[in-house]
Amino acid sequence: MGQTQMTMNRISAASKIINGSMAATKAVAAAYGTGQDSKLHELLARHAFGDWGDITPDTAERNDETLSMGDGAVFSMYKGIMDLSGEARDVCIVSNDPLGETETTMFFPGEN
Helix, strand or coil, rough: CCEEECCCCCCCCCCCCCCEEEEEHHHHHHHHHCCCCCCCHHHHHHHHHCEEEEEEEHHHHHHHHHHCCCEEEEEEEEEECCCCCCCCEEEEEEECCCCCCCHHHHHHHCCC
16 A cells, blocks of 8 residues: 655644554545645544544544553544545544654554
8 A cells, every 4th residue: 555644733632542653545635735725635634633523432442542551553444535626535543653653654454
């Protein structure tokens, strides 16, 4: 899966996830762009503050447990996010090691 690196200033000290490296698959970057006004930055902010979007309660609970333990991965999904062409798409975000050397990736469901 090809990726495009993204940069984003730390959202705030109140965020739940420490921002480390961030990447979007090439398909996501092409659909939404990567500029500071990109919809992706809004989704990253929601993810960083613990708004997990459209996931099951069990997954949300696992995310919260991961944050309290400081080890593992947290997952978000946001459904129906309009891309640059006006198409509603689902976007997933996963952060590995959310309290340490965080690696966050944005992708479409089903991308490998």
